[in-house]
Amino acid sequence: MFDIFGIPSQALFGQLLIGLINGSFYALLSLGLAVIFGMLNVINFTHGAQYMMGAFAAYLLLQYLGLNYWEALVIVPLLVGASGILVERLFLQYVRKLDHVYGLILTFGLALVIEGLFRNYFGSSGEPYQVPDALQGGHNLGFMFLPNYRAWVIGFSLVVCLVTWFAIERTRFGSYLRAATENPTLVRAFGINVPRMVTLTYGFGVGLAALAGVMAAPIYNVSPQMGSEVIIVVFAVVVIGGMGSILGAIVTGFGLGIIEGLTKVFFPEASSTVIFVVMAIVLLIRPAGLFGRLG
Amino acid sequence: MRAAASLAFALAALMTTVAHAQNPIPVKIGVLTDMSSLYAADTGPGSVSAAELAIHDFDPAAHNMKVDLVSADHQNKPDVGVSIARQWYDVDHVDMIVDVPNSAVALAVSDVTREKNKVFLVSGAASSDLTGPKCTPNTIHWTYDTWMLAHGTGRSIVKTGGKTWFFITADYAFGHALERDTTAVVEANGGKVLGHVFVPLNTQDFSSFLLQAQASKAQIIGLANAGGDTINSIKQGAEFGITKGGQHFAGLLVFIPDVQALGLQAAQGLIDTEPFYWDMNAGTRAWTKRWQVKQPGKFPSEIQAGVYSATLHYLKAVAALKSAADGKAVVAEMKKIPTDDPLFGKGYVRADGRTIHPAYLFQVKSPAESKYPGDDYILKATIPANEAFRPMSQDNCPLVNASK
DSSP states (O other): OOEETTEEHHHHHHHHHHHHHHHHHHHHHHHHHHHHHHHHOOOOTTHHHHHHHHHHHHHHIIIIIOOOHHHHHHHHHHHHHHHHHHHIIIIIHHHTTSOHHHHHHHHHHHHHHHHHHHHHHHOSSOBOOOOOGGGOSEEEOSSSEEEHHHHHHHHHHHHHHHHHHHHHHHSHHHHHHHHHHHOHHHHHHTTOOHHHHHHHHHHHHHHHHHHHHHHHTTTSOBOTTHHHHHHHHHHHHHHHHOTTOHHHHHHHHHHHHHHHHHHHHHOGGGTTTHHHHHHHHHHHHOTTOSSOOOO | OHHHHHHHHHHHHHHHHHHHHHSOEEEEEEEEEOSSSTTTTTSHHHHHHHHHHHHHHHOGGGGTEEEEEEEEEOTTOHHHHHHHHHHHHHTSOOOEEEEOOSHHHHHHHHHHHHHHTOEEEESSOOOGGGGTTTOOTTEEEOSOOHHHHIIIIIHHHHHTTOOEEEEEEESSHHHHHHHHHHHHHHHHTTOEEEEEEEEOSSOSOOHHHHHHHHHHTOSEEEEEOOHHHHHHHHHHHHHTTTTTTTOEEEESSOOHHHHHHHOHHHHTTOEEEESOOTTSSHHHHHHHHHHHHHSTTOOOOHHHHHHHHHHHHHHHHHHHHTOOSOHHHHHHHHHHSOEEETTTEEEEEOTTSBEEOOEEEEEEOOTTTOOSTTOOEEEEEEEOHHHHSOOGGGOOOHHHHHHO
16 A cells, blocks of 8 residues: 555545545535526525425424335425425515525525524434435445445436436427526527426426435434535535536536545645635636636 | 601601612523524523523522523624623623533633623533633533543543544534543543544534544544534444444533434444433432423433523522622632532532532433433443542642632
8 A cells, every 4th residue: 555645545545435425415506506596597595404404304204204215315305396486486586687686685584594493493403314224334445434325325416417417408408498598588489488497497406405405314414504504615616616507516516525525634624614715716716617607 | 747757757768678679689691602503402592491490490589689581692603702791791781691602612701701700600611721721710610521521431431441542523622622631531541542633613524534533443433522513423433334343432522412313323322421411310300391391302411401500509699699790709609608409419619610519421322221202321320529520739720729
């Protein structure tokens, strides 16, 4: 075994893999944000709360209806996505045409309300949620012990990211969607129901957040503040990737997970700030983000 | 005419006594705590409920006192905590601040309290420096401290064979103090510390740090963190096969709400030192029932119990002095009268501000052993009051040295 900067290469490979796993959460969450921003022009600060709702929904379904992880993985995004549709119909559709700040304040306020309600009802210490039986245990890769569940997280989120990217960038529906953001009036003239499409897109973005929430439930503490802890980092990821860029969100999500993972080895004290340092540097050099275009 | 005059005098005299009775001694208590983040379940709203119970049980009207209660969220930020404390002391006429989890915030509030000559009763924060180099004549450290945790949990683990340690430490005053105190105990008992990693407060993912701990090959992974950080460490540790690989966690600061959040499946077997457990005796159970009226479905932590006990003792001292105005005098009075309540039993407050009571070594039960909700601990050993806390001779507290 050889050393890299005084760290055994074994440990380093392990940390790279861990970074990739954390990156897959960042990617999933920032993907939802990017879809919503790209298509609706709304900076969705409720995203963290919706991620938390996903984790709690999984817990509640298990606790009260006896539905397991796999069932939750399908049902929860639909449920929470539906709640997102409600939010879009009730509030967001009215602020979409205004300045970004209105949407930002509205969604930020909503996030605080949702988090407050959950805290009031469940307290803040959180609820237990087990790793599903089929994914218990793990494999010894030689350089690290990889829990099966983490392997599943990385694989599944990669698939979800690619499918979403493909749907938006390469399909007919995706092209309608992109056209609708460029020029809604013209697209409507072709007989396409743009408001409904926008509503469904918001629901889809929220569903992605909820999906990440379900996936997070077995490994992170399921607590009302889990969303607000991660959302700021995810916003940094989206800014670095370029607001609204789908591919940017995915690539930077994984990339920053790795950078954060390496920081945890070389200088752990800085691991909670390194992403913001990267953000500051990227904004100085490329204000539109790595994959963004200046409009 | 004379009769009328004396009648008027008598009336006036009567009115002043009535007026005196109507002007009870005002006392204002502030619960400064974490209402919304990783420590909120162990402190927070449950601490406010505990303070309310203490005021109720003290019965201010019977002592011709009027006690008001305010509370605020310091968000785990020392600057926020200090500005609330100043606002309370300067503008809102608060006489005493209680609880304050997070040692960084507590150390800052302790300075402000001394400057304003008020009273600060620490239940939430852990750093033993509060009664060590940073002790003040206005601060009392009530429930527990890092020395107690290190000696209770640390010593018992080293004695049962856990000789090599690796620390995962919260990167601020509390974590550093806890690691320092535990390291001293481990080394004094023939153990060895192989390494440590400082982790930012409120981290979500501990897997990197767990891998580093795994690579160290230490028998014991000491968790010098608390609340949500401890929960995430243990939950993810189980996933990475830490315990299956023969390493063990030492949760140096674990509270019952954390155990509930982890579930017994993940938490079973943890060793933990606390001066209070809700299911200790009839007195603690009866109190818990009353507390649960305000906090349904939850179980009180030692910190919340400590807020009750400290507030009650404070009110007794104010009643004896008939004034809450001079903070130093109230603290001196609190040190004079012995402590006694159903939650911590009999004890006393030492010259350095340390409250002395027994501590208990518990082990978390397995799911099979737990018979009813909250039935989480087995009592393994009782640490007598005179051994539970750091002897004053090792304090380096200027108060004690000055009195020598």
